[in-house]
Amino acid sequence: MRRHGAHTRRVPGDRTEVIVRGRDHRGQPSPPAVLSSAAVTARCAVTTGSPPTAEDAAMFRFQTRHRPDRTRRLAPALAAALALAVGGCRGGDGTAAPPTVDPLHPFPPLDTGAATPTIVRRGGAAADATVVVSGDTGDDALADLPRRTAPVPLGSPEYAIQGFLWWRPEVAERDLLLVKDMGFRWVKQMFSWRDIETDRGRYDWSRADHIVRKAIEYQDLHLLIRLDFQPEWARAGCTDQGPPDNPQDFVDYVTAVATRYRGLVAAYQIWNEPNLAREWCDQAPDPAAYAAMLKGAYAAIKAADPTAYVISAGLTPTGTQPPEAYPDDVYLERLYAAMGGDSEGYFDLLGVHAAGFAAPPETSPEEADASDAFGGERFFTFRRVEDLRAIMVRHGDDDTRVAILEMGWTSDEVHSSYSWHAVSEETKADYRVRAYRYAKANWSPWITVMSTIYLCNNDWSKDNEQYWWCVNNPDGTPRPAFEALKTMPK
Numbered sequence: 001m002r003r004h005g006a007h008t009r010r011v012p013g014d015r016t017e018v019i020v021r022g023r024d025h026r027g028q029p030s031p032p033a034v035l036s037s038a039a040v041t042a043r044c045a046v047t048t049g050s051p052p053t054a055e056d057a058a059m060f061r062f063q064t065r066h067r068p069d070r071t072r073r074l075a076p077a078l079a080a081a082l083a084l085a086v087g088g089c090r091g092g093d094g095t096a097a098p099p100t101v102d103p104l105h106p107f108p109p110l111d112t113g114a115a116t117p118t119i120v121r122r123g124g125a126a127a128d129a130t131v132v133v134s135g136d137t138g139d140d141a142l143a144d145l146p147r148r149t150a151p152v153p154l155g156s157p158e159y160a161i162q163g164f165l166w167w168r169p170e171v172a173e174r175d176l177l178l179v180k181d182m183g184f185r186w187v188k189q190m191f192s193w194r195d196i197e198t199d200r201g202r203y204d205w206s207r208a209d210h211i212v213r214k215a216i217e218y219q220d221l222h223l224l225i226r227l228d229f230q231p232e233w234a235r236a237g238c239t240d241q242g243p244p245d246n247p248q249d250f251v252d253y254v255t256a257v258a259t260r261y262r263g264l265v266a267a268y269q270i271w272n273e274p275n276l277a278r279e280w281c282d283q284a285p286d287p288a289a290y291a292a293m294l295k296g297a298y299a300a301i302k303a304a305d306p307t308a309y310v311i312s313a314g315l316t317p318t319g320t321q322p323p324e325a326y327p328d329d330v331y332l333e334r335l336y337a338a339m340g341g342d343s344e345g346y347f348d349l350l351g352v353h354a355a356g357f358a359a360p361p362e363t364s365p366e367e368a369d370a371s372d373a374f375g376g377e378r379f380f381t382f383r384r385v386e387d388l389r390a391i392m393v394r395h396g397d398d399d400t401r402v403a404i405l406e407m408g409w410t411s412d413e414v415h416s417s418y419s420w421h422a423v424s425e426e427t428k429a430d431y432r433v434r435a436y437r438y439a440k441a442n443w444s445p446w447i448t449v450m451s452t453i454y455l456c457n458n459d460w461s462k463d464n465e466q467y468w469w470c471v472n473n474p475d476g477t478p479r480p481a482f483e484a485l486k487t488m489p490k
Contacts, residue, residue: 141205141209141213142209142212142213142260142261142264145212145213145216145264146216146263147262147263147264148263148264148266148307149263149307150307151266151307151308151309152222152266152267152309154309154401154448154449155448156401156440156443156444156445156446156447156448157436157439157440157443157444157448157449157450158185158186158448158449158450159182159183159184159185159186159436159450159485159490160184160185160186160187160188160224160449160450160451160452161179161182161184161186161187161188161451161452161453161454161455161471161485162187162188162189162406162451162452162453162454162455163175163176163179163187163188163189163454163455164189164190164454164455164456164457164458165187165189165211166189166190166192166195166207166211167207167458168458169207169210171458171476172210172211172214173214174476175455175476176214176215176218176221177218178455178472178476178482179221179455180218180219180220180221181486182482182485182486183486183490184485184490185220185221185222186221186222186223186224186266186449186451187215187221187222187223187224188224188225188226188269188405188451189211189223189224189225189226190225190226190228190229191208191225191226191227191257192228192229193227193228193229193230193231193234193250193253194229194230194231194232195207195229196208196253196257197231197253197256198231199231199233200233200234200249201252203256205260208257208260208261211223212261212264212265216264222266222267223264223265223266223267224266224267224268224269224311224403224405224449224451225257225261225265225267225268225269226268226269226272226405227253227254227257227268227269227270227271227297228241228270228271228272228279228313229241230242230243230244230249230250234246234249234250235281237281238281238282239278239281239282240278240279241278241279241281242279242280242281242282242283243271243280243281243289243290243293247292247293247296248296250293250296250297251296251297251299251300254268254270254296254297254300254301255300255301255303255304258300258301258304258305258308259304259305261305262304262305262307262308263305263307265305265308266308266309267308267309267310267311267349267403267449268297268301268308268309268310268311269311269312269313269314269351269405270293270294270297270298270310270311270312270313270347271290271293271313272313272314273313273314273315273316273353274286274287274290274313274315274331275315275316275318275325275326275327275328275331276316276318276324276325277323277324277325283323284322284323285322285325285326285331287326287331287334287335287337287338288334288338290313290335290338291335291338291339291346292338294310294312294339294346294347295339295345295346297310298310298345298346298347299345309348309349310346310347310348310349311347311348311349311350311351311403311405311449312335312343312346312347312349312350312351313351313405314351314352314353314404314405314406315328315331315332315351315352315353315388316328316353317353317354317355317379317380317384318379319377319379327379328352328353328379328388329379329387329388329391332388332391333391336391336395336397341395341396342395342396342397343397343400347400348400349400349401349402349403349448349449350388350392350397350400350401350402350403351402351403351404351405352384352385352388352402352403352404352405353404353405353406353407354382354384354385354404354406354407354435355382355406355407355408355409356381356382356407356408356409356431356435357374357375357380357381357409357421358373358374358375358380358420358421358423359371359374359375359380359381359382360431360434361382361383361431361432361434361435361438362383362434362438363381363382363383364381364383364386365378365379365381365383365384365386365387366378367381368380368381368383375421380421382407382431382435382438383438385402385404385443385447388402389402389443389446398446401445401446401447401448402443402446402447402448403448403449403450403451404439404447404449404450404451405449405451406451406453407432407435407450407451407452407453408428408432408452408453408454408469409421409423409427409428409431409432409469410422410423410428410465410468410469411423411424411425411428411468412465412468412469413462413468414462414463414465414468415465415468417465418465418468422468425479425480425481426480428479428480428481429471429479429480429481429483429484429485430484432452432471432481432484432485433484433485433488435450436450436485436488437488452471452485453466453469453470454466454469454470454471455470455471455472456470456471456472456473456474457474458474458475459474460474461474471485
């Protein structure tokens with residue numbers, strides 16, 4: 001087989017495919033990448049009518065989910081492939097093929113003319129970026145979906161809720177429709193590493209593809225995907241989860257996800273609550289190690305999909321000291337120290353958690369600290385977010401905005417660790433609406449995504465503490481919080 005090469009073939013439907021051949025990072029022949037001309041030229045069939053020219057092709061660069069040396073080896077073949085593909089978007093006389101737009105999809109079609117995608121910077125600011133054509137993503141299961149070429153604009157706030165869409169396709173579809181019924185635009189969902197990369201380099205995309213497809217088809221829903229939960233082959237022996245033995249394994253996984261869902265997933269959360277030992281393989285939390293994880297994931301996502309936001313993991317509000325945990329404010333200070341006092345190249349949005357505990361959402365940290373009824377600590381209030389924001393400002397990071405990745409109140413009647421701050425279902429509904437109202441009035445413009453917990457997992461019962469945070473029941477029927485969030489002004 002040739003070391004590099006590309007040629008075209010005609011396939012049914014009067015379409016052209018481009019065959020790109022190359023070798024892997026070991027120098028061995030790799031499977032040919034079969035790229036439809038529509039995919040290579042950023043789906044010119046759904047453009048606004050400005051097909052690519054040969055000059056435009058020079059702006060494209062090839063990204064793979066493997067090592068950079070493979071990208072360099074394939075570059076000559078890609079250049080040839082792009083030149084061939086350009087013709088696939090034109091008529092036989094060289095004129096542009098008539099554009100078509102699917103009215104069922106609300107996202108802007110890709111513009112493959114002079115305009116280029118934008119790369120997300122801190123706080124949601126954007127700058128021009130080179131167009132990325134991500135290859136080697138497996139089959140063409142998502143090839144028909146239009147992909148964004150610019151980041152999703154961020155309001156203040158953005159209304160989000162966490163769902164559990166993974167195991168049952170019918171539940172995923174039901175709950176995505178519930179999100180739309182609430183008038184929310186964002187859905188947070190876990191893409192568990194152990195459920196996707198079952199063995200090193202072997203991926204099962206079936207459930208993730210279904211979720212992404214339905215979010216696009218149901219229109220005006222943006223996905224915030226949480227990436228964590230290492231597989232056993234990456235690190236064994238953790239009670240819950242922890243960073244992999246080889247950090248590059250996580251970078252490779254992140255690259256694979258962001259490459260496959262380029263322009264389809266709006267934001268990625270990197271890990272969860274790293275200030276807890278249980279989330280760090282039962283070891284004392286390590287802000288410097290998490291900073292290194294963030295930096296690697298950030299670079300991987302921006303290389304694969306420069307339009308996606310990268311959000312740091314939410315920190316659990318706590319005053320517990322190492323080795324069990326780090327107080328969230330202490331951890332954040334040490335994270336900034338590990339980043340050299342600057343979040344550039346680590347995250348676009350700072351992720352936080354904002355449980356309300358027993359206090360109404362307007363309760364200040366000072367009031368919570370002074371009240372035994374509220375817990376007697378500054379972190380026992382929704383407005384703990386303000387303490388973390390102050391740390392950002394002290395480090396000169398006030399241009400970076402904040403995403404609340406978990407927020408809410410519990411009505412738990414069963415678990416003693418939570419029942420002390422339980423409220424009624426009616427109060428839970430009232431407090432959540434007031435929390436959004438407070439943030440909009442007092443935290444704009446730096447507050448962005450605010451993700452309430454949860455649309456209930458279909459398998460939860462009253463024995464699960466998470467059940468009591470939900471805004472609906474496992475069968476999908478609403479609780480007062482669902483109806484209140486649905487009808488509140490947005």
